[in-house]
Amino acid sequence: MQEGLLRLRGLGAVDVTVDTGDMMAANKLYDSLRFTEAYKGYAWEKVF
Numbered sequence: 001m002q003e004g005l006l007r008l009r010g011l012g013a014v015d016v017t018v019d020t021g022d023m024m025a026a027n028k029l030y031d032s033l034r035f036t037e038a039y040k041g042y043a044w045e046k047v048f
Contacts, residue, residue: 001033 008016018035020026021043 001029005033 005016016035017038018026018030020030
């Protein structure tokens with residue numbers, strides 16, 4: 001993940017967004033990399 005972030009920065013990226021939902025392990029990773037929580041949402045689905 002860190003390598004990918006470094007490459008993105010090298011390409012001129014100024015922000016990065018990831019979406020994990022309630023995946024605790026992923027959230028711990030992003031927290032350790034100093035990401036900040038920007039949005040909590042809901043996904044809605046209708047099954048027929």
